[in-house]
Amino acid sequence: MAPPSRRARTLRRTRGLPGFSRVTQSTSFPDRFDRVDRPEAAHVTRRLILLIVLAAGLAAVCALSWALAWQTGIDTLRRNAAVRGDRTTAALKSTLERYDSLPYIVGEHPLVQDVLADPKPEWVAAANRYLEDVNRHARATTTYIIRADGMSIAASNWHEADSFVGVNYQFRPYFIDAVKGGVGRFFAIGTISHDPGYYVSQPVRRDGKIVGVAVVKLNLEWFPGADASEPLLVTDDHGVIFLSSVPAWKYRTMSPLAPAVVAAIDATRQYANARLTPLPAGVERVLEGDADIVRIGSGLRAPRYLETRRALGEPDWHLVTMSSIDPVLDAARDTTIMTGFGYVSLCLLGFYWRMRRARVQEVMRSRAMLQKAYAMLNERVAERTADLSQANERLQQEVAERTRAEHELRATQDELIQASKLAALGQMAAGITHELNQPLAALRSFSDNTRVFLERGQYAAAEENLEAIGSLTERMGKIVNQLKLFVGRARPKSARSSVARALHNALALLGKRLNGVPIALTLHEDGAPPAPLDTHAGYPDLFAQSDDLRLEQVLINLLGNALDAVAEVSAPQLAVDVHASAATVSIAVRDNGPGIPEDVLPRLFEPFFTTKEMGQGLGLGLAISSSIARDCGGALTAANNEEGGACFTLTLRRARADAANAARAAGL
Structure with a gap:
């Protein structure tokens, strides 16, 4: 039989302590008696009050959630409508402004002025052809000219069945405004073509006297085809809808028209025989700014929209955007439901926390009594x-x-x-x-x-070679002197180097390895076709911001790597493309070798990384070249050609020729 555990022995000893059992038995009775003696009516009343307070809190939270979600949705809807209105307004105004000066240009032509002053048949025929050509190039609907008495004598559609030639437009407001010396702007349905359009007119003057009017008609039926997800309207100064993404709303009015306005519209034949009936729209709520909540139609299921208005300026039109508020209502309803569920969940969580707290308190009281008993045991201390x-x-x-x-x-x-x-x-x-x-x-x-x-x-040849040997010796001295640039990565002086001279020196150093390998040198200058680059003659304006030694060093490394890449190719080819722009000079060295593996490209410029065999390279050439490019404020990149082979591109900042000459004269 196993010996009793330490805890069992401890409990056994505590049972024998005086007063321990009495304390343990008497601790829970007073609380139970209090619960039994508590008045039942007071308990029910407190519960009822608590339920009423929770229900009122639920109603208040739901109302506040609905109000916040509604206001947020309406604000978002107004911002979206403003963006859509700005885009549409800009498109419409740009179209109108593009043709605003066309009548003036037409009226300034001597042929137009002559034919309005003296409508000879040959001049009228020439004017018709001229207006047809102008209308075709300007991509307008119709261009025509009117005499001072209101009679149209030439038009771009002179050869069509619905030609404007011979029609009197004395009643049109755009003619009246132009004859008075102003600019006429008018939207109406054509009396001959029966097609709606926007008319813009300018007076035609000859010797300071108005002899007629030049008019351009534009077809605006494309509006608003680019953005027709929601209703979009344009009204004139009387409130008549003449452009609409909803065809059924066209030539309706935003509000009933006064009899005098209807008579003025009929006198100008602006909308022909269209019935100008009001749009069945009722305002449900007026918001701040030019925005209302309107209901189109009757009945509870009639759609409701957020209506925003803005003035277009000249002409006196207004753009009206209609945005459906159904998404706002759905979002507010969902937010309110989620808030209600969250509130109820929090109430249930609070009730659970309260019940658990009561149970934890009971457990803690019992545990405190046990701890007092355990504190009396010296064995535990030991x-x-x-x-x-x-x-x-x-x-x-x-x-x-x-x-x-x-x-x-x-x-x-x-x-x-x-x-x-x-x-x-x-x-x-x-x-x-x-x-x-x-x-x-x-x-x-x-x-x-x-x-x-x-x-x-x-x-002579020996002397030239000796000069080259001297130059190479000087170059080796510069390499040794510039070791501190490789170690400390100090920034180079702001020197300028000739790209052609650097290429010439690099090719001279690699002359023996270049035997039998054709190389093409091409210059690409902005605004000029590609041309061969003569390294002997050079390019006088092509300088890069780098010293000669560093530029030659990078070119020698790139050309040497290209020669290594085509060593096993049957027909090796190299190409050097120099791209010169106003700000940069790029030198691309291309070969037709096997190219660069994709897994090698990310590590190509790491020090001591090489794909050559042991003893043929240390993996420092491209790392040093990349460091030189960065120190000069440029970059060195590598990629594979689409036709095969690799391409290394050195990009440097371009130096001006006069600055390069001044730097060279100063010994930089």
Whole structure:
């Protein structure tokens, strides 16, 4: 039989303590008696009051949620309507303004002035052809001219069945305004073509006297075809809808017209025989600004819209946008329902929390009594003391282990610092070797050639080679002197370098490797066709913001990599494309080699990364070239050509020719 547990022994001992059982038995009785003695009526009353308060809170929260959701939805709807109105207004006004000056231009033509002053048949025929040509190029509906007595004598549609020639327009307001010396603007249905259009007119003057009127008619039936998701209207100064995305609303009025207005419209034949009946719209709510909530039609299911209005200026038109408020109502209803459910959930959660709190309090009272009993047991204190001693020993062991780990970490850091120093020294030595290999190879080639020239007695050629050897020696000295730029990444001086000269020097250094490999040099200048680039003659205005040594160094690396890429190609080809714009100069080196694998492209410019075999490269050429490009304020990128091969593009800022010459004269 197993011995009793420590907790069982403790409980067994506490049962024998005086007063313990009495305290345990008497703690819960007073609370139970209080609950029984509590008046039932008062308890029911408190519950009823609580339910009423919760119901009132639910109603208030739902009302507030509905009001906020409604106001937010209406504000969003107004902003969207404003954006749609701005876009439509801009499109309509730009169309009207584009043709606003066309009648004036037509009226300034001498042929138009002559035919209005003296309508000779040959002049009328010439005017008809001229107006037809102007109308076709301007893409207007009709262009015509009217004499001072209101008779149209020439029009762009002179050869059509519904020609405007011979029609009297003395009753039209646009004719009356133009004859008075102003600009006429009028929308109406044509009396001959029966097609609606916008008329704009200008007076035609000859020797300071008005001899007629030039008129251009535009078809605005495209409006608002680009945005017809919701109703969009345009009304004239009388409130008549003459443009609408809803065909049934066209030639309706926003409000009943006065008899005098109806008589004026009939006198000008503005809308022909159209019945100008009011649109069945009722205002349900007036909002701030030019916005109302209106109901179109009758009945509870009639659609409701948010109506916004704005003036177009000249002519005196108004743009009316109709936005359905059904989405706002749906959103407000959903928000209110969700808020109600959330409120009820919070109430239920509060009720659950209250019940749980009561139960937790009962449990805590019982636990407090047990803790008082346990506090009297010395055995528990002893066990706790033993546990603390063990924890202290473990803590001391952990402190010792952490101290030892800290010492090991410091030793490791010292070793890493020493390794970093060795790696920096190796990288510097590798960079020097990589950059001096090309000039050393060229020195070897020029020295051999000089010896041959001297044996043959070709002293001029030998002297030229000796000058090249001197230039290479100077270049090697500059490479060594500029090591601090590679180590410290200092920014270069604002030097300017000739692109043609740098290409010439780079090709001269790689002359032996370029034997048998054709290379095409092409210049692409903005505004000019592509042309071959002569590196000997150079391009006098093509300078890049970089010193000569660095630019040549990058070009030698790019051309050398291109030669390595076409080494195994049966018909190798290289191309150098120089793209010059006003701000930048880009040099693209292309080859027809195997190209760059996609997994290699992201790591191409990392130091010591190379795809060449062991001993053929250190992986520093492109890393150094990219660093030079960045220090000069440019960039070096790599990509694959669509027709095959790789393309490396060096982009630098372009320097002006006069600034480059001044910098060179100052010794920069």
